[in-house]
Amino acid sequence: MISKQEIIEQLKTIVKPYVQNQxxxxxxxxxxxxxxxxxxxxxNLVDVILDIEEKYTIIIDNESMEKMINVKxxxxxxxIKLAEK
Amino acid sequence: xxxxxxxxxxxxxxxxxxxxxxxxxxxFTENEQLLIANATNPEMMVWNLWTRKEAAYxxxxxxxxxxxxxxxxxxxxYENENLGTVSCNGLTYHTQTQISNESIxxxxxxxxxDFNQIRKIDLETKISKINGIPFVKDISSLIVxxxxxxxxxxxxxxxxxxx
Numbered sequence: 001m002i003s004k005q006e007i008i009e010q011l012k013t014i015v016k017p018y019v020q021n022q023x024x025x026x027x028x029x030x031x032x033x034x035x036x037x038x039x040x041x042x043x044n045l046v047d048v049i050l051d052i053e054e055k056y057t058i059i060i061d062n063e064s065m066e067k068m069i070n071v072k073x074x075x076x077x078x079x080i081k082l083a084e085k
Numbered sequence: 086x087x088x089x090x091x092x093x094x095x096x097x098x099x100x101x102x103x104x105x106x107x108x109x110x111x112x113f114t115e116n117e118q119l120l121i122a123n124a125t126n127p128e129m130m131v132w133n134l135w136t137r138k139e140a141a142y143x144x145x146x147x148x149x150x151x152x153x154x155x156x157x158x159x160x161x162x163y164e165n166e167n168l169g170t171v172s173c174n175g176l177t178y179h180t181q182t183q184i185s186n187e188s189i190x191x192x193x194x195x196x197x198x199d200f201n202q203i204r205k206i207d208l209e210t211k212i213s214k215i216n217g218i219p220f221v222k223d224i225s226s227l228i229v230x231x232x233x234x235x236x237x238x239x240x241x242x243x244x245x246x247x248x
Contacts (some may be wrong), residue, residue: 042102046111066153
C-alpha cells in the first residue's frame with residue numbers, strides 16, 4: 001500500500017516539468033492549485049493527467065478529470081483508482 | 086459576460102505535443118476530433134478549438150461559479166474558422182476567432198450582440214476583482230465593466246464589455 005507522502009512526492013515529480021511558479025512548487029501542499037498556484041498552462045494539465053495515468057497504469061475518467069484542479073484532488077483520485085485495481 | 090484566450094503558436098509547439106497518445110481524447114469531443122483529423126492543418130484546428138473552449142469556459146466559470154477541468158464538456162459548433170458557438174451544460178456562448186501565422190485568438194460572449202460592445206484594454210488598465218471576477222471601474226462615472234485578459238508567450242490581450 002502506497003502512502004500519502006509517497007503519492008505527493010511522485011506527483012511533485014510528475015508536475016515539475018510543467019510548473020511555471022517555482023516558489024509555489026517549492027512550498028507545495030495538498031491545497032496547492034495546479035493552475036492558480038503552480039501556473040501550469042491549462043493545455044499542459046492534460047499532460048499531467050496523462051503522465052499520472054502512465055505512472056500508475058490507471059485510467060482517469062472524465063468525471064475524475066473534472067476535479068483535477070489541485071494536489072489534493074489528484075491524490076484522492078490516484079488513491080481511489082489504485083484501490084480499484 | 087466575456088472571455089478571451091490566446092495561444093502563441095510557437096510556444097504551443099514547444100510546450101504541447103498534441104499528437105501524444107490520448108491527448109486529443111481527453112480534450113475534444115468525437116465531432117471535434119473529426120474536424121481535427123479532416124483539417125488541412127490539424128495543429129491549427131487543435132488550437133483554434135482550444136481557444137474557443139478556454140474563452141467560453143471563462144464565461145461559464147464566471148456565470149455559474151463552477152470550477153473544473155472540463156474541456157470535453159465545452160462542445161464546439163464550428164461554423165467556420167472564425168465563427169462558432171460553444172455549449173456547456175445547456176449554456177451556449179458565441180465565439181469569434183482571429184488567426185495569424187503567430188497566434189490564434191478567440192473572444193467569447195454570452196449574447197451575440199455583445200460583440201459590438203467590446204473594447205480593447207491595455208496592460209496599464211487598472212483591474213479590480215469582485216468575487217474573483219475581474220472588472221474595470223471608470224474613474225469618473227464609477228461604472229464597472231467586466232474584463233477578460235489572456236496571455237501566452239509573446240502575446241497579451243485584454244478586453245472589456247461596455248454598455
